[in-house]
Amino acid sequence: MDQEEIIKDTKDADEPRIGVFICECGVNIGGVVNCQDVADYAGTLPNVVSSAVNKYACSDSGQSEIKKAIEENDLNRILVAACTPKTHEPIFRACVEEAGINPYLFEFVNIREHCSWIHMKEQEKATKKAQDLVRMGVFRSAQLDPLQSNEVPVTDKALVIGAGVAGMQTALDIADMGYKVYLVEKNPSIGGKMAQLDKTFPTNDCSICILGPKMVEVARNKNIELMTYSEIDEVDGYVGNFNVKVRHKARHVDLGTCTGCGLCVDKCPVEVPNVEFNEGIGTRKAIYVPFPQAVPLRAVVDRSVCIDCGACVKACNSKSIDLDQEDSISEIEVGVIVVTAGFDVYDPEPTNDYGYGLYDNVITGMELERLINASGPTMGKLVRPSDVKTPKRVGFIQCVGSRDKKSNRYCSSFCCMYALKDAQLIKEKYPDSEVYIMYMDLRTPFRNYEEFYDRARDMGIKFIRGKPGSVTEKDNGDMVVRVEDTLTTEVIDLDLDLLVLSVGAVSSESNERIRQILKVSRAADGFMMEAHPKLKPVDTTLDGIFIGGVSQGPKDIPYSVSQGSACAARATRYLSQGKAITEGITVDVNDDLCVRCGMCITMCPFQALSLEDDKVNVIKALCKGCGTCSVACPTSALEQSHFKNDQLLAQVRNVFTFEE
Amino acid sequence: MADRKEWEPKIVAFCCNWCSYGGADTAGMGRFQQPASVRVVRVMCSGRIDPLHVFNAFLEGADAVLVTGCHLGDCHYVNGNYKTEVRYQFLEELMIEMGLEPERLHLSWISASEGEKFASFVNKVTTEVKKLGPSPLKPEGVN
Numbered sequence: 001m002d003q004e005e006i007i008k009d010t011k012d013a014d015e016p017r018i019g020v021f022i023c024e025c026g027v028n029i030g031g032v033v034n035c036q037d038v039a040d041y042a043g044t045l046p047n048v049v050s051s052a053v054n055k056y057a058c059s060d061s062g063q064s065e066i067k068k069a070i071e072e073n074d075l076n077r078i079l080v081a082a083c084t085p086k087t088h089e090p091i092f093r094a095c096v097e098e099a100g101i102n103p104y105l106f107e108f109v110n111i112r113e114h115c116s117w118i119h120m121k122e123q124e125k126a127t128k129k130a131q132d133l134v135r136m137g138v139f140r141s142a143q144l145d146p147l148q149s150n151e152v153p154v155t156d157k158a159l160v161i162g163a164g165v166a167g168m169q170t171a172l173d174i175a176d177m178g179y180k181v182y183l184v185e186k187n188p189s190i191g192g193k194m195a196q197l198d199k200t201f202p203t204n205d206c207s208i209c210i211l212g213p214k215m216v217e218v219a220r221n222k223n224i225e226l227m228t229y230s231e232i233d234e235v236d237g238y239v240g241n242f243n244v245k246v247r248h249k250a251r252h253v254d255l256g257t258c259t260g261c262g263l264c265v266d267k268c269p270v271e272v273p274n275v276e277f278n279e280g281i282g283t284r285k286a287i288y289v290p291f292p293q294a295v296p297l298r299a300v301v302d303r304s305v306c307i308d309c310g311a312c313v314k315a316c317n318s319k320s321i322d323l324d325q326e327d328s329i330s331e332i333e334v335g336v337i338v339v340t341a342g343f344d345v346y347d348p349e350p351t352n353d354y355g356y357g358l359y360d361n362v363i364t365g366m367e368l369e370r371l372i373n374a375s376g377p378t379m380g381k382l383v384r385p386s387d388v389k390t391p392k393r394v395g396f397i398q399c400v401g402s403r404d405k406k407s408n409r410y411c412s413s414f415c416c417m418y419a420l421k422d423a424q425l426i427k428e429k430y431p432d433s434e435v436y437i438m439y440m441d442l443r444t445p446f447r448n449y450e451e452f453y454d455r456a457r458d459m460g461i462k463f464i465r466g467k468p469g470s471v472t473e474k475d476n477g478d479m480v481v482r483v484e485d486t487l488t489t490e491v492i493d494l495d496l497d498l499l500v501l502s503v504g505a506v507s508s509e510s511n512e513r514i515r516q517i518l519k520v521s522r523a524a525d526g527f528m529m530e531a532h533p534k535l536k537p538v539d540t541t542l543d544g545i546f547i548g549g550v551s552q553g554p555k556d557i558p559y560s561v562s563q564g565s566a567c568a569a570r571a572t573r574y575l576s577q578g579k580a581i582t583e584g585i586t587v588d589v590n591d592d593l594c595v596r597c598g599m600c601i602t603m604c605p606f607q608a609l610s611l612e613d614d615k616v617n618v619i620k621a622l623c624k625g626c627g628t629c630s631v632a633c634p635t636s637a638l639e640q641s642h643f644k645n646d647q648l649l650a651q652v653r654n655v656f657t658f659e660e
Numbered sequence: 661m662a663d664r665k666e667w668e669p670k671i672v673a674f675c676c677n678w679c680s681y682g683g684a685d686t687a688g689m690g691r692f693q694q695p696a697s698v699r700v701v702r703v704m705c706s707g708r709i710d711p712l713h714v715f716n717a718f719l720e721g722a723d724a725v726l727v728t729g730c731h732l733g734d735c736h737y738v739n740g741n742y743k744t745e746v747r748y749q750f751l752e753e754l755m756i757e758m759g760l761e762p763e764r765l766h767l768s769w770i771s772a773s774e775g776e777k778f779a780s781f782v783n784k785v786t787t788e789v790k791k792l793g794p795s796p797l798k799p800e801g802v803n
């Protein structure tokens with residue numbers, strides 16, 4: 001039977017014959033709500049033909065019971081009272097569809113998240129509330145209409161936003177599966193934060209040595225179109241059919257002809273702090289190559305500091321520099337979008353955490369990373385900012401901007417490990433130095449991480465379990481950190497030459513901007529929220545949009561790479577199928593009631609409504625089914641399917657009962 | 661009518677599918693305990709909440725109505741919640757016309773991750789409404 005026949009068939013059915021199933025979800029619901037009572041009550045409601053309790057409605061046996069009941073009792077509508085439709089509605093819709101019922105004649109009532117879990121100590125009230133919710137659902141169920149979901153074609157191209165290590169992995173994986181990938185990066189080079197790091201834990205191998213070849217691979221891959229120094233301006237459309245406007249910021253250098261020779265850089269007279277790559281340590285010119293291993297290895301002009309002298313233009317043999325270049329926009333069409341826009345390191349300056357910003361010799365972990373990096377501004381020689389001398393006594397303070405109610409409550413997960421790594425690197429380079437790590441807890445899960453911690457202890461790095469109370473500066477620039485060792489209850493005044501704050505990760509401004517453009521949910525920690533914390537860790541609630549790497553929350557390199565691959569696998573499902581199913585919920589116009597006032601047209605943010613030939617026309621492919629326009633309609637000519645006034649009012653009116 | 665001390669108000673909460681319904685789910689997942697006063701009606705967008713639905717809830721016997729949706733700027737449908745805000749202002753004015761205390765109508769933007777916020781919102785409104793007592797519009801004999 002095809003869809004249309006099913007719709008016709010169900011419409012012609014005389015009376016609603018509703019089957020009600022109350023799920024116990026083990027003890028999740030059954031431990032609080034008396035499910036048998038609720039099922040018995042449901043049996044007394046109009047149009048309910050059968051009602052029963054399921055131990056686990058979503059399990060194979062639970063679904064079989066539903067299908068059996070449909071057949072035995074000739075049911076034409078099903079109501080399941082269980083958990084949340086946000087995770088389980090698709091499962092039950094598919095189940096009733098297999099039994100020949102239109103999936104939109106399935107009604108879901110939430111008696112777990114919205115009842116048993118929030119009234120755990122009020123069993124009687126919870127049971128009463130579950131009965132109310134089921135009654136509301138039964139009356140709504142009787143009003144439901146069959147609908148048809150739409151199948152849409154999928155453009156077989158992907159967009160990956162952010163070319164850090166996670167995004168690069170996603171792009172490479174999708175490209176290797178044979179699909180075109182647009183990889184958009186806001187910075188002039190790909191590589192992300194990993195390119196700035198010196199070594200990586202727990203193997204202490206050089207970061208750029210393992211990242212560099214991957215960056216080159218990205219640039220060489222024929223299926224990847226790299227768009228560096230570019231940002232996402234606008235995204236519209238829906239799964240399979242996203243239209244994206246990408247703004248290419250004026251680089252003032254022709255990527256095709258520039259050879260990255262650096263002659264222009266030598267001639268440029270303007271020097272400014274290198275904030276972009278070296279955390280403000282050392283300088284760069286107004287025209288600069290981001291870093292020696294940059295991909296693409298091309299210069300870029302920072303017009304905000306350029307003095308228009310034209311020295312670079314004269315120096316360039318290949319005539320690649322155009323100081324008058326302007327931003328350009330390109331429009332691309334893609335089927336899926338993966339966001340790997342990354343993070344910022346927590347900035348302790350505004351709140352002067354542990355004297356950062358007040359005292360020269362308090363630096364962040366990222367600044368240390370650049371200071372000990374062999375290709376960094378000091379060529380790997382560790383010096384302290386105040387007098388450029390190599391520090392003999394270095395201290396690390398953990399959990400700065402993490403696990404702190406004043407800033408961020410969450411654990412940034414990688415700071416323990418990077419502090420252990422940096423402490424080891426200092427100890428290796430300067431064996432005479434004293435290195436201290438002040439911590440609340442050290443967190444070292446995953447393979448070889450605990451062993452890495454052991455190695456740090458064996459090297460003589462000293463661990464003090466305590467959060468420092470104060471940091472002061474001596475006249476010679478040394479720091480005094482007062483900390484209680486909570487294992488010995490001794491208060492120590494620690495004299496240090498250099499103090500490093502192990503700062504955590506925060507959601508970056510660009511991550512937030514993209515989140516708002518795409519309308520991905522925001523988690524309480526500010527990062528993007530996944531569709532399900534366990535079962536859909538890289539999906540979002542929006543079909544065709546995926547999140548990976550630190551966009552979703554703080555994580556280290558191996559975890560980011562895994563998520564990058566996971567995003568590729570999840571996204572490519574759409575590309576390989578070539579089609580996607582979209583919701584059947586849209587709006588419909590009743591021409592007899594419509595007075596052609598046009599109020600609805602102004603409400604629609606998707607331009608799905610128009611007045612043509614004296615008729616309001618709905619373009620179903622554009623309508624996203626929010627229903628906002630139907631509220632504006634003065635004659636109720638516009639109705640949102642599945643959320644019609646009658647359907648909603650059936651629920652509202654049945655919140656209440658007459659008491660005898 | 662039941663004893664005032666025992667009396668549990670009935671509150672109708674309109675929640676949008678993407679944010680506040682998810683917020684209510686998150687409250688459940690975090691086991692944030694709440695009074696059993698709220699009955700959630702799910703809509704796709706808070707912009708779908710018709711003043712008609714809110715009036716009906718009051719006329720049928722709601723002691724309070726909660727209008728909830730995504731934070732401004734976070735609407736899944738671009739700007740549905742801005743329209744909600746405008747309609748809410750209209751509703752607020754009509755509360756007085758209908759002879760209802762303004763404390764019986766609330767608007768809150770709750771994201772899908774803000775379970776704790778959803779729970780404390782429900783707790784706060786329930787406490788307030790308990791002080792006010794049953795709605796003057798509640799038909800006799802209705803619970």
